[in-house]
Each structure stands twice: as structure tokens, then as C-alpha cells.
Amino acid sequence: xxxxxxxxxxxxxxxxxxxxxxxxxxxxxxxxxxxxxxxxxxxxxxxxxxxxxxxxxxxxxxxxxxxxxxxxxxxxxxxxxxxxxxxxxxxxxxxxxxxxxxxxxxxxxxxxxxxxxxxxxxxxxxxxxxxxxxxxxxxxxxxxxxxxxxxxxxxxxxxxxxxxxxxxxxxxxxxxxxxxxxxxxxxxxxxxxxxxxxxxxxxxxxxxxxxxxxxxxxxxxxxxxxxxxxxxxxxxxxxxxxxxxxxxxxxxxxxxxxxxxxxxxxxxxxxxxxxxxxxxxxxxxxxxxxxxxxxxxxxxxxxxxxxxxxxxxxxxxxxxxxxxxxxxxxxxxxxxxxxxxxxxxxxxxxxxxxxxxxxxxxxxxxxxxxxxxxxxxxxxxxxxxxxxxxxxxxxxxxxxxxxxxxxxxxxxxxxxxxxxxxxxxxxxxxxxxxxxxxxxxxxxxxxxxxxxxxxxxxxxxxxxxxxxxxxxxxxxxxxxxxxxxxxx
Numbered sequence: 001x002x003x004x005x006x007x008x009x010x011x012x013x014x015x016x017x018x019x020x021x022x023x024x025x026x027x028x029x030x031x032x033x034x035x036x037x038x039x040x041x042x043x044x045x046x047x048x049x050x051x052x053x054x055x056x057x058x059x060x061x062x063x064x065x066x067x068x069x070x071x072x073x074x075x076x077x078x079x080x081x082x083x084x085x086x087x088x089x090x091x092x093x094x095x096x097x098x099x100x101x102x103x104x105x106x107x108x109x110x111x112x113x114x115x116x117x118x119x120x121x122x123x124x125x126x127x128x129x130x131x132x133x134x135x136x137x138x139x140x141x142x143x144x145x146x147x148x149x150x151x152x153x154x155x156x157x158x159x160x161x162x163x164x165x166x167x168x169x170x171x172x173x174x175x176x177x178x179x180x181x182x183x184x185x186x187x188x189x190x191x192x193x194x195x196x197x198x199x200x201x202x203x204x205x206x207x208x209x210x211x212x213x214x215x216x217x218x219x220x221x222x223x224x225x226x227x228x229x230x231x232x233x234x235x236x237x238x239x240x241x242x243x244x245x246x247x248x249x250x251x252x253x254x255x256x257x258x259x260x261x262x263x264x265x266x267x268x269x270x271x272x273x274x275x276x277x278x279x280x281x282x283x284x285x286x287x288x289x290x291x292x293x294x295x296x297x298x299x300x301x302x303x304x305x306x307x308x309x310x311x312x313x314x315x316x317x318x319x320x321x322x323x324x325x326x327x328x329x330x331x332x333x334x335x336x337x338x339x340x341x342x343x344x345x346x347x348x349x350x351x352x353x354x355x356x357x358x359x360x361x362x363x364x365x366x367x368x369x370x371x372x373x374x375x376x377x378x379x380x381x382x383x384x385x386x387x388x389x390x391x392x393x394x395x396x397x398x399x400x401x402x403x404x405x406x407x408x409x410x411x412x413x414x415x416x417x418x419x420x421x422x423x424x425x426x427x428x429x430x431x432x433x434x435x436x437x438x439x440x441x442x443x444x445x446x447x448x449x450x451x452x453x454x455x456x457x458x459x460x461x462x463x464x465x466x467x468x469x470x471x472x473x474x475x476x477x478x479x480x481x482x483x484x485x486x487x488x
Contacts, residue, residue: 038186038194073153
């Protein structure tokens with residue numbers, strides 16, 4: 001069988017938004033009434049992909065590690081949390097309007113007088129004003145806020161988690177959850193919105209504690225603050241070399257940057273579309289000594305995908321001060337109380353990860369004349385589509401029984417509408433990695449044909465082995481060619 005050659009297809013953010021709406025991934029929230037800027041609803045495929053992204057993130061960062069545990073904090077918490085964290089006093093942007101195109105936008109305080117609008121026009125800085133980013137709400141008769149980040153719930157629960165989970169430094173606390181920011185100008189589809197989800201870790205160490213883990217042997221584009229100041233291009237190098245050359249000064253940063261890059265790469269993202277960029281001194285938060293972003297080359301340019309900051313002991317110290325509760329823990333080696341440091345804070349938006357996997361897996365087949373969404377099977381919304389080639393009752397009954405059995409463990413669909421070619425194409429476009437067909441031989445021999453989405457190869461397999469082989473394929477435990485008899 002001739003292997004189909006798939007070509008990556010470059011599309012704009014607007015094209016992706018249209019595709020996502022047409023195929024049931026994402027809709028504009030309130031679209032029935034004209035839409036509501038900055039809010040998005042995930043359709044029947046989008047919610048599956050989003051949940052799979054979160055599941056794989058949690059598996060990689062929590063389930064498969066001994067040094068990280070998770071929490072699920074409340075979206076609304078005590079208002080004093082936001083006073084202690086500094087959000088009430090300083091969590092704002094500068095609202096500006098372009099003199100040329102009149103488009104509103106936000107800039108950081110450090111960017112006043114230094115940046116221009118995308119159209120090339122200058123901002124009207126005389127009329128610039130501060131804009132609060134937290135959503136105010138009423139809880140009973142008291143004023144509170146929707147959380148602008150997930151991090152603070154980790155800090156306020158830090159000591160309870162450490163004691164109950166019996167964690168020893170170094171260790172991390174992870175959380176996945178909703179976050180809300182009153183963005184001035186939400187834009188670029190899911191990239192900048194007012195409601196989104198974060199996948200975040202606060203990783204705690206003793207002051208100056210050495211890194212006990214190996215740094216993966218991976219290469220990436222490295223863009224230091226020094227190179228940015230000198231208008232130099234980023235250089236591709238190994239994470240270890242970047243640390244050895246003191247471009248990345250903190251081994252913990254090198255380790256976590258490499259881990260986050262690997263998570264994307266192992267799930268099918270294109271490593272050539274990633275780089276790490278160091279924050280310039282004027283970008284750093286007052287509590288941070290260093291911060292690096294894992295950036296991705298979106299169709300609209302290099303943008304932050306994930307921030308990895310050194311927060312020091314600022315947050316725990318602040319909450320200790322405002323709550324008047326002791327948040328120090330006992331160092332079991334010295335038997336002395338210490339205030340742990342947050343050496344790294346990998347913080348990733350679920351929706352931005354969603355965009356990465358959609359862009360990097362958007363392919364086109366000239367032979368098939370259709371889009372092929374090459375999502376990693378672990379991320380794919382639908383794991384397999386089952387359909388009878390012949391639309392007769394005995395074949396459909398046979399297929400129905402297979403669907404019922406597989407659905408106990410896998411998200412599969414029964415697709416019986418249209419020609420066999422159209423059914424293949426429909427599933428290619430939504431990322432279904434495997435199609436299972438029932439034919440005359442299936443009824444006689446109790447077997448089926450599995451077709452691979454990416455190569456179009458087909459293999460014959462016994463029904464008794466179908467579920468376990470599909471699970472092994474999805475988990476990457478076995479190669480497609482090894483599961484059964486190749487159909488020529």
C-alpha cells in the first residue's frame with residue numbers, strides 16, 4: 001500500500017477559530033446573542049481534547065512523580081488573600097488607545113513610551129489610565145474577587161498540604177483550575193481571554209538547595225536578556241550547555257524549562273516551534289530574581305506559552321505577615337524552622353496548550369483532499385470510530401456490540417453515515433487515530449480491520465484482542481504494524 005504523505009498546513013488564528021467552530025471544538029460564548037468577548041465554550045470535541053490535555057499534564061507532573069502532590073482550591077477565597085499577595089494594590093495594566101487606528105489595548109507600566117500598536121501607530125499616553133484586572137463580586141454582603149491566578153491557593157494551603165501529605169523538601173504542589181482576568185482587549189481566539197484554566201506548580205526548596213535531578217539532554221532556541229538587549233538572534237543549544245555557560249544561572253530553572261519542553265514534545269508538538277526567553281530586568285516582578293518563558297511561534301509571532309519564575313519566599317512571607325500564622329516548616333536535617341523558597345513556578349494556560357497541539361498537528365493530504373488532524377492518540381478526543389462497510393442489520397448489530405464493549409474503557413463512536421471514504425475523511429479531520437471496519441469476513445472469522453489515520457495502513461485483528469490492542473496503541477506501548485496481519 002502506498003503511504004500517504006501528509007504536509008503541515010499553516011493556518012492563521014482566524015482560520016483555526018473557524019475550523020474549531022465548524023468541527024465542534026470551540027464556540028464563542030453567547031454566540032446566539034452576538035458573542036461575549038473573551039469567553040469561549042468548548043464543544044463535544046473541544047471538551048474531550050481539553051480534558052485529555054489536563055489529564056496528561058497531571059499524569060506527567062503529579063502521578064508519575066513522588067515529589068509533587070495536587071490540590072483543587074476554591075475559585076473564590078478570602079479577600080485578604082489578595083491583599084497579602086499584592087494583587088489589590090498592584091494587579092493592573094495601563095489602558096491605552098492607538099492614535100492611528102483608535103484600537104484600545106493594554107501595556108505594562110514598564111512599556112510606557114517604548115511600544116507601539118500592531119498597526120505601527122503610537123499610543124495616546126497622555127490619556128493612559130490604570131485598569132484593574134480582577135473581577136469584583138458580591139458574596140452575601142461582602143465584596144470579594146474571582147481569582148486572577150491559581151498560585152495563591154497553593155500558598156495559603158501550603159502548610160496543611162505539607163503536613164498531611166508528609167512532604168519533604170524539595171517538593172511541589174500542583175493545581176489545575178479556572179482563572180479570571182478582566183482583560184482590556186481580549187484577542188487572538190483562545191490566546192488572550194477573560195476566563196481560562198491554568199496548570200500550575202509551585203516548587204519549594206530549602207534556600208540554596210542543590211538540584212538532585214538530571215537535566216534532560218535536549219536542545220532548544222535560547223534567547224537571553226543580554227542577546228535581546230544587543231538585538232542578537234536566539235541560539236540553539238542544549239539546556240546543560242546553557243547552564244554551563246551561565247546563560248541560565250539556576251540549575252532548577254534549566255531543569256524545569258527542559259521538563260516543560262519535553263512534555264509538549266512527547267505529546268507531538270513540533271520542537272522547532274519552541275524557544276526559551278529570559279525576562280529583561282525591567283520585566284521582572286519585584287519578588288523575582290529571574291524568570292524565563294517557554295515561548296511558541298504562533299502565526300502572530302513568538303508569544304509566551306508558559307512562565308517559569310523564581311518567586312523566592314515572598315508569598316509565604318506575605319501570608320505569614322497578614323495572617324499572623326507561622327508558615328515555616330521544620331527542616332528534618334537541621335531540626336530548625338525554615339521558610340521554603342519557590343525556586344520555580346511552571347505556569348501554563350490550558351487554552352494556549354490547546355492552540356499549540358492544534359497548530360502543530362494541522363496537516364493536509366493531497367491524496368485524500370482533506371485535513372488530517374494528527375493529534376497524539378492520548379490527546380485525541382475520539383480514540384476510534386467503528387463502522388460497518390455494509391449497511392445491513394446483521395452488520396450493524398455486530399458493530400453495535402463492539403461499540404458497547406469498547407465504550408467501557410475508551411471514548412469511541414459509531415459512525416454509520418455516508419460512504420466509507422467520507423467516514424474516513426470525517427474522522428481524519430477531528431483527529432480520530434483509528435477506524436475499525438466490519439465487513440463480510442468479520443462475521444465469519446470474528447475479526448475486524450483497523451485503519452491508521454496517519455499512514456492509511458490497515459491491519460486485520462481478532463475482536464477478542466481489539467480493546468487491549470487499541471489501549472496499547474493509544475498509550476504508545478506498541479507499534480501499529482505489530483498488532484496483527486497487514487492488509488495489502
